[in-house]
Amino acid sequence: MLAQLIVSGLAAGSLYGIMALGLILIYKTTHILNFGQGDMAMFSTFIALLLFRTYGVPLSAALGGALVTGILLGVVVDRGLLRWAKNAPVTSLFIATLGIGMILQAIALWMGLIDARPFPYALRGPPLFIGDVVLRQHDLLVFGVALAVSLVFFLVFKFTKVGIAMRATSQNRRAAQLMGINVGRIGTWSWALGLGTGAIAGCLVAPIVFLDLTSMVFVMIKAIAAAVLGGFTSLPGAVVGGLLLGVIENLFSGYMPPAIAPLKTTFVFTLIILVLVFRPHGLLGERSVGGH
Amino acid sequence: MLKFEGVNTFYGPIHALKDVSFDVDKGALVAVLGANGAGKTTLMNTTSGLIRARSGQILLEGRRIDRLTPDRIVRLGITQVPEGRQLFPDLSVAENLRMGAYVRRDGASAHRDQADVFERFPALKGRARQIAGTLSGGEQQMLAIGRALMARPRVLLLDEPSLGLSPLLVRQLFDRLAALGREGITMVVAEQNAYLSLEMASHGIVLETGKVALSGSSDELRRTDRVRQLYLGTKDKAGPLPDDTGGGVHN
Numbered sequence: 131m132l133a134q135l136i137v138s139g140l141a142a143g144s145l146y147g148i149m150a151l152g153l154i155l156i157y158k159t160t161h162i163l164n165f166g167q168g169d170m171a172m173f174s175t176f177i178a179l180l181l182f183r184t185y186g187v188p189l190s191a192a193l194g195g196a197l198v199t200g201i202l203l204g205v206v207v208d209r210g211l212l213r214w215a216k217n218a219p220v221t222s223l224f225i226a227t228l229g230i231g232m233i234l235q236a237i238a239l240w241m242g243l244i245d246a247r248p249f250p251y252a253l254r255g256p257p258l259f260i261g262d263v264v265l266r267q268h269d270l271l272v273f274g275v276a277l278a279v280s281l282v283f284f285l286v287f288k289f290t291k292v293g294i295a296m297r298a299t300s301q302n303r304r305a306a307q308l309m310g311i312n313v314g315r316i317g318t319w320s321w322a323l324g325l326g327t328g329a330i331a332g333c334l335v336a337p338i339v340f341l342d343l344t345s346m347v348f349v350m351i352k353a354i355a356a357a358v359l360g361g362f363t364s365l366p367g368a369v370v371g372g373l374l375l376g377v378i379e380n381l382f383s384g385y386m387p388p389a390i391a392p393l394k395t396t397f398v399f400t401l402i403i404l405v406l407v408f409r410p411h412g413l414l415g416e417r418s419v420g421g422h
Numbered sequence: 423m424l425k426f427e428g429v430n431t432f433y434g435p436i437h438a439l440k441d442v443s444f445d446v447d448k449g450a451l452v453a454v455l456g457a458n459g460a461g462k463t464t465l466m467n468t469t470s471g472l473i474r475a476r477s478g479q480i481l482l483e484g485r486r487i488d489r490l491t492p493d494r495i496v497r498l499g500i501t502q503v504p505e506g507r508q509l510f511p512d513l514s515v516a517e518n519l520r521m522g523a524y525v526r527r528d529g530a531s532a533h534r535d536q537a538d539v540f541e542r543f544p545a546l547k548g549r550a551r552q553i554a555g556t557l558s559g560g561e562q563q564m565l566a567i568g569r570a571l572m573a574r575p576r577v578l579l580l581d582e583p584s585l586g587l588s589p590l591l592v593r594q595l596f597d598r599l600a601a602l603g604r605e606g607i608t609m610v611v612a613e614q615n616a617y618l619s620l621e622m623a624s625h626g627i628v629l630e631t632g633k634v635a636l637s638g639s640s641d642e643l644r645r646t647d648r649v650r651q652l653y654l655g656t657k658d659k660a661g662p663l664p665d666d667t668g669g670g671v672h673n
Contacts, residue, residue, distance in 0.1 A: 291524065298510045298521045305508035308470060310496030310525035310573065 133263045135384040136377055141269040143376020144276035145335055149353035150360070150368035151283060152327035158300040158363060159320040161220045162212070166231030167328050168350030170207070172343065173234045174200040174329035175336050176243035182250065189250055193333050200329030204321035213314070235343050244343065249336035272334050279327060280369055287365070292319055300363075352395075355402055361412030370414055423448040423608050424469075424500075424577055429478035429488070431468045438464040440632040441478070446577070446610055446625075451603045453619040453640070454612040455649070456629035462612035463505055465629070466581045469610075470502045471495045482577070497525045499576035503583060505612075507566040511555030515546060518554050518565055522572030532572065539568035542598065560591040567598070577608045584615050596622055620644055 149167065156164050164170075178196035181187040187195065207230055212223060238244060253267040286293035299306040299316045306313055331353075332346055339345045353368075356375045360367025378401065379394040386393075405413065424446040431439040439461050446452045456462050467473045469480060471492040480488040487495055501522075510518050519539060523532040540547045543564040549557070554565060563583060570578060580599070584592040596618050603609060603622070613619040620626055620640040628636040628649060636648060643649050 291520070294513065294517050294520060295524060298513060298517075301510045301512055302508055304472065305504065305510060306521070307472060307492040308496070308502050308504055308508070309521050309569070310493040310501075311521070312491070312493045 131384065132381075133261070135380045137263050137265060138269070139377035139380030140373055141266075141272050141376070142380065143356075143373035144272050145331055145349065145372070146352045146356040146375055147369040147372025148276055148279050148327060148334070149331040149349055150356040150372050151279065151365060152324040152331070153350075153353055154357050154362065154365060154368045155283075155296075155327070156320050156324040157357075159296050160208075160317045162223050162227060163354075164324065165224055165228040165350075166207075166234065167227075167324075167353070168344075168346035168348075169231030169234045170200070170203055170325050171328035171332035171335075171350070172341075172346040173238055173243075174203060174325070175249070175332035175341065175346070176238050176245075178329075178333055179245050179249060179336075179341070180241075180243055183245060183247075189252060193252065196329045196333050197326055200325040200327075200332075201322045204323070204325035205318055207325070208318045208321040238343065245341070249333075249341050251337045252333075268334075268337060275330060275334060276369070279330060280366075283365055286323075292316070296320060352398075355399060358402055359405060359412055361414045364412070364414045367412060367414030371412070374413075423450075423483060424610070425479075425481040427479045427481070429465075429468060429475045429480060431464055431473055431475050433464070433473075438632050439468060439475070442629075442632070442634055443478075444627050444634060444637055446608060449603070449606050449608055450625060451599070451609045451611065451623045453616070453623035453626035454610060454629060455614075455616045455619065455626055455643075456612075457614070460629040461632040462629055463581055464632070466502055466504070466579050466610075466612055469495075469500065469579060493525065496573055496575075499574075500579065501570040501573045501575035501577075502579040503566050503570045503581065505581040505585065507562045509554040509562055509566055509569070511553070513554055514551050515554055515557070515565060516550040518569050519572050522569035525573055535572055535574070539571060542571075542601075543568055559586050560588070560594075563587060563591075563595060564598075567595075571602075575607065577610070578602070580609065580611045582612055582614065584613060584618065592618065616649060620649075 149171070153164060153167050156162060174196040177199040178192040181195045182189055182192040211230060212226065215223060215226060251268050253271045255267045257267065258265040258270070287297060295306065295311050296316055296319065298309070299311060299313050303313055306316070331349065335346065335349050352375060353372065356372035357368050358371070359375060360369070360371030375398055379398045382397050383391040383394040426442050426444050429439055429442040430437070442465065444452070454462050454465060464473065468475050468488070471487070471490055471494070475488050478488070479486055482498055482500065487498060487500070510521060513521070516536065519536050523535065526532050545561050545564055546568065554562065557565060567580070567583070583595060583599070587595060592615065599609065599611070600622055611619055611623065620643060623640050625639055626637070626643045627634050628643070636643060636646060
């Protein structure tokens with residue numbers, strides 16, 4: 131029972147973690163908390179569904195289409211919309227992202243993208259049994275993708291010029307400009323990568339939940355919670371926070387009496403408040419050593 | 423090499439640079455002197471394109487640069503070492519240097535230049551992987567200059583490089599700058615430490631409330647009473663000119 135709850139918790143937590151990675155990446159370089167992340171992920175996922183169902187594109191290509199949609203959406207949101215409001219206070223831009231999310235919901239409705247039929251599983255087959263733990267093939271896929279996304283993030287931020295420039299921009303924007311880094315372009319890269327990551331999360335969530343207009347919003351709220359738990363500026367913290375969140379809420383709903391079990395989300399958020407009381411920077415938060 | 427013609431810069435309603443005109447010859451080291459708030463940092467940031475001049479021109483080898491974005495200006499060969507060093511505190515020394523070479527396309531020779539920075543600033547040697555924020559103040563200043571050199575600038579702007587350093591370290595720093603000057607790098611150094619900077623500079627200008635109050639060769643400047651009273655007289659900066667501080671709001 132315990133092992134099973136932990137394993138399924140880790141699967142859900144991986145999804146929160148992937149979603150949180152995209153959020154934090156955008157936040158770190160642009161200081162914008164993208165409240166539209168859920169809707170944007172939803173939109174990309176609907177595009178995959180459209181390609182698969184209506185145009186008969188193979189599933190793998192349709193999923194690739196969602197990723198491309200996410201990346202392009204990132205470019206459009208940053209260059210086409212937010213760039214024009216660059217003199218607005220950054221907190222107002224939070225609300226602008228919420229508005230963009232609403233607009234995407236409307237577009238999805240208008241284009242008839244809403245499809246009540248369940249989203250197809252990429253890996254469908256008999257579940258695996260390890261001891262008495264049941265592992266769905268989709269869970270394996272989620273673990274694999276979470277690992278791959280984390281690895282790609284690590285390599286990009288550690289070794290590529292654009293990745294290091296993203297970190298540099300988030301630490302000291304003015305100094306980054308003085309080094310000749312085009313901070314606007316770095317912002318666009320972050321949006322593209324962040325919404326691409328969101329699209330990946332969306333396609334992994336969609337087969338599990340009933341995909342409708344708001345289903346990704348709940349995942350986003352959990353992802354924000356995961357990010358807070360991890361320290362909000364730390365990418366590894368986002369993944370750890372996501373996994374922890376998934377496991378804790380699963381254990382809660384597994385062990386609590388049926389009357390209380392549905393309150394798992396309430397419990398998780400109460401826990402986060404406690405974490406913030408005792409560790410204001412989250413579990414893995416970075417406190418800048420140099421300061422500026 | 424670098425030419426300022428009637429440059430006016432505003433911070434909101436504050437007129438921070440007023441009709442600033444002066445020339446920087448190729449290979450020269452020009453000291454920009456002035457009290458806090460006289461406009462030295464504004465001059466640096468206007469040159470780097472972080473703030474846009476409202477009127478006037480800045481020319482690099484005859485080409486106007488005052489309407490360009492900061493990254494274009496770095497690409498043309500002007501790099502600034504900002505006041506307070508402004509390193510990337512959570513990046514390693516090597517990563518900071520790599521960001522200095524951001525605009526360059528020649529990865530291999532940028533790698534050689536990194537070794538060159540370590541030769542030039544031995545204090546940084548063997549610390550490539552250390553996090554920049556954990557370096558001492560002197561080491562950070564060396565890294566800030568090393569990072570700027572990674573762009574292979576033709577003009578180096580230094581804003582208050584001696585700030586917060588011990589007298590011994592200031593000495594060392596200015597020796598390094600003099601060495602750079604001998605290699606032909608053109609430099610504009612904003613300093614409150616007039617004594618040292620005039621010793622090293624060929625020319626200087628004195629900014630007062632955003633205006634060029636004096637300009638000339640270092641020897642000429644040293645002989646003027648104004649420079650003597652205001653800047654060479656060690657610490658008694660409560661000098662005779664009351665409108666010499668305050669960010670150019672007076673006038």
